[in-house]
Amino acid sequence: MLAPTAGPWRSATVREVAHPHPNGVVLRLEVPERVDHLPGQHYAVRLTAEDGYTATRSYSLASAPSDPLVELYVEELPEGEVSPYLTQAIRPGDQLEVRGPIGGWFVWDANGTALGLAGGSGVVPLVSMLRHAADVGRPELLRLAVAARTLDRLPYADELTAAGALVALSREDGPAGRTAGRLLAAELAPLLDDAATCFVCGSAPFAAGASDLLVGLGVDVSRVRVERFGASG
């Protein structure tokens, strides 16, 4: 599977802005001459100051390829340079410079069974996978396990819960009556089933812990694809 690659910078128009969480924003963009992405890919967003200074960061897409708009979820990092502007200042009708789609490894085209394992805002690329699986009528190909401290730190919590994702909250009891606590290997084992590929996305510590869980369950590392993000926002 050859993933589409980034074209030139394009001036997108912000069509919808939603704040489902105090520290996060959903931006839905109309991208001219858009190249459709594969679930799991990301876009770069570039902000330019009046004097020409620029700052660029990457954000995962939550939308399915079939969506007429491109949906980004941006979590505000307290010391961030770009994310606070995106979460606080962007309004519908604004123009935003974007480039994408980017990344050809952490992608899933509903071309085999998969397990998605994400922490916090790492769920965003899995949401794109989830929506795409529904679009192509193959929801059974994808199993999801997502983790966060509390439900209000989990983007797309309702959508993920409705899709049957295992939701593991470490600091409060979960929606399906799960007792607060870290995600356990015993919970993950039944989801593994025959998943051809495991997609792990989250902070560096989350990705390390989740990878260890999978390897501990006997998953060969060649089946695990990892996307980590650090505090670089």
Add this chain to the structure above:
Amino acid sequence: MAQFGFVGRRRPPRDDLPPGQYDVGADWPVLTAEVTPRIDPQRWTMTVDGLVEHPQTWSWDDLHALPETEYRGPIHCVTTWSKFDTRFAGVSVDLLLDAAAPTAEATHVLATSTTGYTTNLPLEHVRGGQAWVVWSFDGQPLTRDHGGPVRLLVPHLYFWKSAKWVTKLTLLDHDQHGFWERNGYHDLGDPWREQRYQGD
């Protein structure tokens, strides 16, 4: 296209920051596409093969017996962070290539990691004091997350070229895409020319 009200969180401007990059300060973000391996240095080896007169394999101890050299300076990640004043120690790739003696046909290098990760480099970009195989950072053993116990270091190119957990350099007479290059990233990756993606 200026973004109304956007100022940015700027550090003092510096001439050694390539276009589109920002100074990450003391942080060192971890970006890895695979499960971080646990490597026993005593079982790890470094090989130079392909178009060479004398294919060579070094053990951990063999490599440490070679003269250690240091790199001090910046590193640049394609995700737009740059980190300044880094200090890595290891062995110059020049020494390894000199021992293996690339043939006249060799033009490119494919670096391979224990994980199967690969990345391609023109031979001229890993010779002449531009590339190292390193095992320490700031005087401490390189941590697993950052490629420990040993990684390639090619600091004048974007950092995905500096393959973590490197185990082999293969000399080729053509350019052969590595892991990220197959996935849309640039063949050379010169930060000063902003060669992030294929076509840049």
